[in-house]
Each structure stands twice: as structure tokens, then as C-alpha cells.
Amino acid sequence: MTTLGLLLGSVVAAAAATSHGTVTHADGAPAGEVWFNSGNHAAHAGHPEHGFNSFTIKDLFCGDGWGIGVEWRLSDGVFTHQSAGDCEPVELTYETGQAINIVVDFNWRPYMWAVDGLHETEYGSWSTDWMGSDSTEGDTDLFTRTSVYNDVLGEGHTFTASMWPTALARVIGAGATPAMWRDLQERTPLPSSLSEERRESLYKQLWCHAAYGRLPQLGGPTWDIEAERPNISWWRVAAQVADHGCNW
Known part of the structure; x- marks a missing residue:
């Protein structure tokens, strides 16, 4: 896949995101990137395929021996989700399922992990976003x-x-x-x-x-x-x- 193809593939996900982060190799080459879509934002922006309170995780360098994941800290908990391996798959969307009835701010960062387990995990910078609220309950018929x-x-x-x-x-x-x-x-x-x-x-x-x-x-x-x-x-x-x- 050409660099141009990778960039074009990234634009689609970025268009629906409320925050975005990248992780790179030591030489500065891009390894992967992650987007977060707060609450119903992706659907509101015309991209319902990106889910509700969801991370989109994309591997930008297939064959380098690294997988891509995301870590986030919400309230007192620390959570992670990652690909199964190097470009397995190239891109995935993960809905956190952590909405409550109040919108809550939280921090997250992308990371790359060595598939062979011989190298330390490398992290990107922290981003701040909001876990959207969601309710189908309550005494209303409206x-x-x-x-x-x-x-x-x-x-x-x-x-x-x-x-x-x-x-x-x-x-x-x-x-x-x-x-x-x-x-x-x-x-x-x-x-x-x-x-x-x-x-x-x-x-x-x-x-x-x-x-x-x-x-x-x-x-x-x-x-x-x-x-x-x-x-x-x-x-x-x-x-x-x-x-x-x-x-x-």
C-alpha cells in the first residue's frame, strides 16, 4: 500500500472523530493512529459506521512486527483494546460500552506493542475527550x-x-x-x-x-x-x- 493510500484511508476516520492520536517508530515513521468518537458524534457527522463512544484503531505499517492499541483512563479505571497482531486487522472499531447518564471527561493514548514480545510497548501522547452519555430510561413519552x-x-x-x-x-x-x-x-x-x-x-x-x-x-x-x-x-x-x- 502506498503512502498516499494510507493517508486517504486516514482522512475518512478523522472526519468523524472528536480526538486523534498517533504513535511512531523510533525513526519517526508512522506506526499507527487512533481516533475517538464521543457519544453519537460519528453518526451526527454522517459516519455511523464508526460507532458510539468508539475508538477506531488503524495500523499504518504492515509487516513491521508491531500491533496497535489504545489505553484510556476513565474515572478510577484503566482500560485497553488492541488489534490481534501486526495489521490483524489493518483497521478496527471498538465501542467502549461505558456510557452512563452523565457525560464524563477522560484521557486516552495510542500505543504499539511488539508481536514477538521482545520489545517494550511504545506510547503516543495523551489526548482528552468526553465519554458521551446515553439513556433509554426515564419517565417520558417524548x-x-x-x-x-x-x-x-x-x-x-x-x-x-x-x-x-x-x-x-x-x-x-x-x-x-x-x-x-x-x-x-x-x-x-x-x-x-x-x-x-x-x-x-x-x-x-x-x-x-x-x-x-x-x-x-x-x-x-x-x-x-x-x-x-x-x-x-x-x-x-x-x-x-x-x-x-x-x-x-
Whole structure:
């Protein structure tokens, strides 16, 4: 495989990631790279194949005798996942299955391990990300599922809340916004660091989706609201929906 081919293969995974790390050989040659996709970010970015709260592990140098893995530290635990061997397989996706109802920050780093066991494991640099929250529980008939996770908006970071509305929520529309807002925060609370300005923007986005995204073919299967979107006026929310489509 040519270097160009490796780079092209990397772009696809990187496009769906909220953080990324590499590990190299002593001579600086790339050995492997790892991406993390927080919560529902990969699907929100159009790459559902990369999973939910998942690592994508890619070996960039087949035949070097090294496999690629990832180590992460979440709360008080240390966890790892790695390929079966040198390019076995070249690329894999691993969902951690560690979501709870609160989004939690954690640290992770890629590593390379010697298949023959004769060399010490080599590590890349630490990265910080967020393990997205996930809930299918709670006393609500407006959502079947909710999630809050780290996301990318333009060139920057944001928190996104995704909701899977029920048929009832779509029928009620904007009138259910107060109840949906309450249920969202009871099931999967927003990060405490978000300002009132950010929260008001999120509320307006939810109202907009409920009012104008009532049909799945128009609004999609989820209603996604992003904290970094500006807190525009209610007039702009309602009167200019044809321009912003609830994503201003």
C-alpha cells in the first residue's frame, strides 16, 4: 500500500472523530493512529459506521512486527483494546460500552506493542475527550433515547444533545418543548459548565426542531442541538427558519 493510500484511508476516520492520536517508530515513521468518537458524534457527522463512544484503531505499517492499541483512563479505571497482531486487522472499531447518564471527561493514548514480545510497548501522547452519555430510561413519552456528547462545530468544540423523539412528540410539536427540555436534562444532564446563554440557545434550537422538524423525512430521526450555536432572537428563530433550518 502506498503512502498516499494510507493517508486517504486516514482522512475518512478523522472526519468523524472528536480526538486523534498517533504513535511512531523510533525513526519517526508512522506506526499507527487512533481516533475517538464521543457519544453519537460519528453518526451526527454522517459516519455511523464508526460507532458510539468508539475508538477506531488503524495500523499504518504492515509487516513491521508491531500491533496497535489504545489505553484510556476513565474515572478510577484503566482500560485497553488492541488489534490481534501486526495489521490483524489493518483497521478496527471498538465501542467502549461505558456510557452512563452523565457525560464524563477522560484521557486516552495510542500505543504499539511488539508481536514477538521482545520489545517494550511504545506510547503516543495523551489526548482528552468526553465519554458521551446515553439513556433509554426515564419517565417520558417524548423520547425513546437521549445522549449528550463532545462534538465538532466548524473548527471548534461544542457539546451536542441528541434526542430520538417519539411519534407523540412529533404530533405535539413546539408545545411540548418545556416538557422535552425538562426530560432531556433529567435523563442526560447537560455539562454544568454551560452558561445560561448557551442553555437558552439550546432551548430555542429544541423548540425549532419540535416546531419545524416534525416529519422524520424533513427533520431526520434525531433532533440535535449544539451548545456553541449563537443565542439568536426568537424572531429570527421563527421567522427565518427557511434560511437556517434550525441550524443557525
